[in-house]
Amino acid sequence: MGPIICTKDKxxxxxxxxxxxxxxxGIPLRNVPAFKCPVxxxxxxxxxxxxxxxxxxxxxxxxxxxxxxxxxxxMRLDKVGHLVRAGR
Numbered sequence: 001m002g003p004i005i006c007t008k009d010k011x012x013x014x015x016x017x018x019x020x021x022x023x024x025x026g027i028p029l030r031n032v033p034a035f036k037c038p039v040x041x042x043x044x045x046x047x048x049x050x051x052x053x054x055x056x057x058x059x060x061x062x063x064x065x066x067x068x069x070x071x072x073x074x075m076r077l078d079k080v081g082h083l084v085r086a087g088r
Contacts, residue, residue: 001046004035004044004046006037006039006040006042006044008037008039008040008042009037009039009040011037011038011039013035013036013037013038013044014035014036014038015033015034015035016033016034016035016036017031017032017033017034018031018032018033018034018043019031020032021034021043021053023050023053023054023056023057024057024061027057027060027061029053029056029057029060032049032053033049034049
């Protein structure tokens, strides 16, 4: 792969690793590879980097949904148990 050029400033971008980056709001990703323009300081991502961020974001959303389902199910069982005990 050749150099990544900032289309705005027409300069080579520097390869970096972002400690945290939100590809989708509210879902932080850790250690995200990127490129940064030394002039405008905007981040630039390759297609492969974007694909990886999408894959990781989808995995996190699936885990969040699974956790949400467990909490909802636990609350429902708790309420049912409470109602059964109250009817005794």
